[in-house]
Amino acid sequence: MICFLDLGTSKVSGLLIDDLSTSTIHAFSSIETSGVKKGSIINISATASSISECLRDIEQQSGLKIKEILVSISGEEVSSTNSVGQAAISENEISARDIENALNMSSTLKIPNDKTLLYVVPISFFIDGQGNIDDPLGMNGIKLEARSHLIHCSKNTKDNIKKCLKVSSSGIGIRKYFYSQLGVAHSVLTDYQKKLGVCILDIGAGTTDISVYQNGSITFSKVLPYAGDYITEIIASALDIQSSDAEAIKKKYGSAFSDNINDEMLKISVENGKKSISRKALAGLIENSMSKILRHCLNSLEENNLLNNISDGIVITGGSANMEGMVKLGEKLSNLNFKIGIPKYNLPRKSDNLIKPENSVILGMTKFYALEQDKEFTFNQSKGIIARVLEWIRTEL
Numbered sequence: 001m002i003c004f005l006d007l008g009t010s011k012v013s014g015l016l017i018d019d020l021s022t023s024t025i026h027a028f029s030s031i032e033t034s035g036v037k038k039g040s041i042i043n044i045s046a047t048a049s050s051i052s053e054c055l056r057d058i059e060q061q062s063g064l065k066i067k068e069i070l071v072s073i074s075g076e077e078v079s080s081t082n083s084v085g086q087a088a089i090s091e092n093e094i095s096a097r098d099i100e101n102a103l104n105m106s107s108t109l110k111i112p113n114d115k116t117l118l119y120v121v122p123i124s125f126f127i128d129g130q131g132n133i134d135d136p137l138g139m140n141g142i143k144l145e146a147r148s149h150l151i152h153c154s155k156n157t158k159d160n161i162k163k164c165l166k167v168s169s170s171g172i173g174i175r176k177y178f179y180s181q182l183g184v185a186h187s188v189l190t191d192y193q194k195k196l197g198v199c200i201l202d203i204g205a206g207t208t209d210i211s212v213y214q215n216g217s218i219t220f221s222k223v224l225p226y227a228g229d230y231i232t233e234i235i236a237s238a239l240d241i242q243s244s245d246a247e248a249i250k251k252k253y254g255s256a257f258s259d260n261i262n263d264e265m266l267k268i269s270v271e272n273g274k275k276s277i278s279r280k281a282l283a284g285l286i287e288n289s290m291s292k293i294l295r296h297c298l299n300s301l302e303e304n305n306l307l308n309n310i311s312d313g314i315v316i317t318g319g320s321a322n323m324e325g326m327v328k329l330g331e332k333l334s335n336l337n338f339k340i341g342i343p344k345y346n347l348p349r350k351s352d353n354l355i356k357p358e359n360s361v362i363l364g365m366t367k368f369y370a371l372e373q374d375k376e377f378t379f380n381q382s383k384g385i386i387a388r389v390l391e392w393i394r395t396e397l
Contacts, residue, residue, distance in 0.1 A: 003058065005069045006180060006362040009036050009206025012050045014058045015362045020370040023348040027061035029054045038206040038225045039075020041160045044167055052168035068173040071161060072180040072365050074209050077154035079115065080221040085146045094136045094144055102146035115152035119179050123147040123217045149218050151179045180361045181211040181221055187364030188317050188341035198312040200341065201297055203320035205229050210297055212306050220304055224296050228320040231289040238285055239277060245270040256290045257325025258283035287329060294333050313337030321357035
């Protein structure tokens with residue numbers, strides 16, 4: 001049995017599958033949490049309580065004892081950069097050692113002092129400046145370049161997650177950490193989209209995760225500290241109500257595009273009595289707030305010269321993708337093709353009830369981890385030099 005845990009801002013989700021060959025879901029749980037803000041743990045006790053409840057629920061559903069988990073993370077403390085590592089080709093023909101040296105150089109460059117390397121994604125190889133080569137082994141040349149996408153997280157991130165598990169007294173260990181967006185891509189994108197050029201916006205409660213895929217590989221990722229909670233707070237402030245009431249109103253009556261919304265008056269029961277607002281005025285508040293979030297995303301893409309390199313447009317996923325009018329608003333702001341990213345690719349069996357944008361991460365992680373394990377198997381069987389070198393690097397990190 002393999003257990004995945006996704007630490008989000010508003011909820012902790014857990015998924016248990018039997019194994020990677022059949023990949024059948026045996027249990028799923030999603031528990032609200034107040035211990036995480038903008039993807040970062042701010043309260044060990046509260047987060048530990050949510051994790052404990054989530055894992056206990058999974059154990060009760062499955063009748064099994066969980067011993068270790070795989071954790072996907074995101075948040076303000078995650079950052080990334082592209083890097084190039086160079087190595088001289090030792091004997092004209094590229095050897096395993098040359099590839100190892102180039103990839104190792106690319107994985108050790110540009111890491112901020114307060115960060116630790118979370119994951120290395122090879123993009124391509126170049127030989128003497130020529131390339132976009134997938135596997136350079138055995139080719140001739142003088143200089144080898146490895147171009148990689150490096151994902152970092154705060155040095156405290158992993159320690160805080162370990163503390164949460166320790167506080168929960170679960171005795172459960174952590175097998176591996178992953179960047180959540182590497183899972184999302186497997187559940188909401190096709191290989192064709194990744195090759196053509198596409199951007200994923202995973203808009204959750206506390207953060208918006210941007211990732212761009214070109215020529216089949218991730219080439220850009222960034223986490224913005226604005227998402228669904230920002231919109232909720234705007235509504236709460238405008239109506240002078242509690243955040244919990246604002247969240248409920250947003251989900252029940254909200255729209256991100258106000259043009260087609262009528263002036264129907266909403267009389268809403270809240271903690272301190274009743275409030276009135278027209279549905280169009282509510283949509284206006286949401287549209288203004290969501291527009292700011294999407295403009296931040298578009299500005300990030302423009303600043304990195306990526307707007308013209310995403311031929312398939314933008315895919316929106318995460319909990320906020322459920323908001324009515326998201327596609328219309330995105331297309332209005334950008335003149336790009338917008339789609340809602342629902343997890344529908346590479347899904348484990350018995351996932352029909354989980355096919356929602358807010359579950360894109362945890363469903364996609366099952367495929368991502370299966371590919372990781374396949375690389376390890378290839379490594380152990382002494383086949384495929386790229387898989388062997390990547391495994392060496394990840395073991396050393």
